[in-house]
Amino acid sequence: MRFGDYIKQKRLQHPDELTLKEVSKMLGISLSFLSDVENNRRKPFDKNKIEMLAAKLGLTAEEKATMFDLAARGRKEVPSDIEDVMMYSEVGKMARLALRKTNTGEITEEDWKQFIRKKKQKQD
Numbered sequence: 515m516r517f518g519d520y521i522k523q524k525r526l527q528h529p530d531e532l533t534l535k536e537v538s539k540m541l542g543i544s545l546s547f548l549s550d551v552e553n554n555r556r557k558p559f560d561k562n563k564i565e566m567l568a569a570k571l572g573l574t575a576e577e578k579a580t581m582f583d584l585a586a587r588g589r590k591e592v593p594s595d596i597e598d599v600m601m602y603s604e605v606g607k608m609a610r611l612a613l614r615k616t617n618t619g620e621i622t623e624e625d626w627k628q629f630i631r632k633k634k635q636k637q638d
Contacts, residue, residue, distance in 0.1 A: 515584065516554050516584060516587075516588060517551070517554070517558040517581070517584040517585045517587070517588045518551050518552045518553055518554040518555075518558070519552075519554065520580065520581060520584050521551070521552060521567060521581065522552040522553075524571050524573065524577070524581075525537055525552075525571065528571055528572075532570070532571075534548055534549055534552070537567070537570070540566065540570055541559075541563050541566055541567060543563070554588075557588055557589055558584065558585035558586075558588040558589060559585060560594070561582075561594035561595065564578075564581055564582060564585055564594070564595075567581070568581060578595075579593075579595070582594060582595040582596075
């Protein structure tokens, strides 16, 4: 799924039946620009507009993360909600190293699954 498809789906599923006009006004953009984004003719929104839209749509943290991921994929960038930690912190440096090791096959998908399971067990 692409960013535009996702936000259009979420807008149409909203209980208030939000129109393009309502959402474009709330975001401070033209109706045609929003339509172009929803139809994947323009690049996804920036971080501020994504935050505003997520709040208006009442998205869960997981849905909001999906929106950031799809926007980043559409722009071929690091998701803007994690850019600071990913690019400018020691944790980000370790994450990039781990991802590079995954890319070379040194760390497997099963390794990642085990790591996530252990973290979830600690939280419970």
